[in-house]
Amino acid sequence: MASGSYAISGLNLEPVKREFKVRANRKTARAGDIIVFTITATGVSDRTVRSYYIDGIAPEDLSDGKLNGLFYLREGKATVYVQISEDTIETKMKS
Numbered sequence: 001m002a003s004g005s006y007a008i009s010g011l012n013l014e015p016v017k018r019e020f021k022v023r024a025n026r027k028t029a030r031a032g033d034i035i036v037f038t039i040t041a042t043g044v045s046d047r048t049v050r051s052y053y054i055d056g057i058a059p060e061d062l063s064d065g066k067l068n069g070l071f072y073l074r075e076g077k078a079t080v081y082v083q084i085s086e087d088t089i090e091t092k093m094k095s
Contacts, residue, residue, distance in 0.1 A: 018043040031087040037080040041073055048073045052080060061085055 025036040059065040063083040071078035
């Protein structure tokens with residue numbers, strides 16, 4: 001086996017920058033509305049499962065009560081659907 005140093009060309013060893021962008025289909029929502037979050041990722045492997053956490057609201061504000069979950073990246077994109085819960089005070093007043 002020969003010894004010495006060898007030059008390798010065409011190999012980029014710099015770290016890849018990972019970036020996630022999240023866009024919602026609306027800025028405000030009312031009781032019963034569904035918000036669609038579109039997540040776009042660069043520098044992340046395709047078919048990757050990632051977790052998310054929704055901040056700034058309480059679990060009772062969502063119909064399923066879940067502030068976190070998982071999304072699956074396919075071709076650099078994922079979609080998360082969140083439904084705003086019905087307003088319990090408004091519902092009680094209508095009964």
